[in-house]
Amino acid sequence: MPTRNKIRQLIRTKRQSLTNIEQQQFSNDLLSQLTARADVQAAKSIAIYLANDSELDAMPFIQWCWQQKKNIYLPVIHPFSPGHLLFLHYEENSDMRANTYGILEPKLDIRLIKKVNEIDIIFTPLVAFDQTGNRLGMGGGFYDRTLSSWYSQYRLENEGKNFNERKLTKPYPIGLAHDIQLIAAIPSQLWDIPLPEIVTPTMQYKFNIHK
Numbered sequence: 001m002p003t004r005n006k007i008r009q010l011i012r013t014k015r016q017s018l019t020n021i022e023q024q025q026f027s028n029d030l031l032s033q034l035t036a037r038a039d040v041q042a043a044k045s046i047a048i049y050l051a052n053d054s055e056l057d058a059m060p061f062i063q064w065c066w067q068q069k070k071n072i073y074l075p076v077i078h079p080f081s082p083g084h085l086l087f088l089h090y091e092e093n094s095d096m097r098a099n100t101y102g103i104l105e106p107k108l109d110i111r112l113i114k115k116v117n118e119i120d121i122i123f124t125p126l127v128a129f130d131q132t133g134n135r136l137g138m139g140g141g142f143y144d145r146t147l148s149s150w151y152s153q154y155r156l157e158n159e160g161k162n163f164n165e166r167k168l169t170k171p172y173p174i175g176l177a178h179d180i181q182l183i184a185a186i187p188s189q190l191w192d193i194p195l196p197e198i199v200t201p202t203m204q205y206k207f208n209i210h211k
């Protein structure tokens with residue numbers, strides 16, 4: 001089985017070869033998929049990301065959320081807690097700065113920080129995923145740390161239940177990815193947090209990660 005770094009390399013290269021036209025089409029397909037979901041329609045606070053490295057671009061969806069008066073939050077690399085994220089309110093006129101990876105994030109202002117367990121849905125970026133909900137990210141462990149207590153609670157409350165009988169606790173995580181980011185199997189590590197759902201431009205995958 002290829003190593004995690006090999007998979008990252010391979011999928012990132014594949015993703016970078018998508019054309020601008022394809023990227024635009026996929027963003028619009030994503031918009032249609034997400035806006036049709038009842039949980040998205042009901043959500044008041046949504047965390048998402050600004051596309052980097054040819055990730056699936058959610059900007060059309062972010063704009064729809066703003067029109068619907070939803071609150072949008074973006075990940076900000078914690079200034080002194082290594083590997084941790086903060087989530088800050090994001091508006092059209094937010095002051096932005098580039099983080100160490102060159103990704104734009106809202107300028108740190110403690111008044112704009114939203115507690116993770118007060119966010120309804122966290123849409124996570126990812127590099128690769130498999131048919132069981134395993135997620136491989138850019139390699140910082142940021143989302144694994146963000147979601148670790150959510151996952152403990154999710155398993156505790158939903159052990160043995162069917163997907164449609166689950167009791168959901170905030171923040172509900174949903175991965176966003178291009179279809180080409182699906183691979184046969186991700187060699188998962190103990191700390192990896194799998195995702196209960198992943199949305200691509202053509203599919204909405206649901207996974208039993210609580211059994």
Ligand SMILES: Nc1nc2c(c(=O)[nH]1)N(C=O)[C@@H](CNc1ccc(C(=O)N[C@@H](CCC(=O)O)C(=O)O)cc1)CN2
Pocket residue numbers: 049050051052055075076077085100101103125126137138139140141142143
């Ligand atoms: N759009 C987006 N925002 C995000 C993430 C993400 O995956 N996508 N993150 C999700 O966790 C966090 C940032 N994590 C990242 C981790 C590594 C690299 C990266 O480009 N690494 C380089 C080498 C590292 C370096 O420059 O020191 C590389 O692998 O090429 C980027 C983002 C927070 N914000």
Ligand SMILES: Nc1ncnc2c1ncn2[C@@H]1O[C@H](COP(=O)(O)OP(=O)(O)OP(=O)(O)O)[C@@H](O)[C@H]1O
Pocket residue numbers: 083125126135136137138139140141142143144145148189191192
């Ligand atoms: N809950 C955690 N507690 C402590 N360390 C963690 C935790 N989760 C991940 N890590 C550490 O973070 C590092 C990177 O993890 P990993 O390669 O799984 O990141 P990733 O899921 O690809 O990235 P990201 O979540 O940022 O997109 C690993 O060395 C791992 O030990």
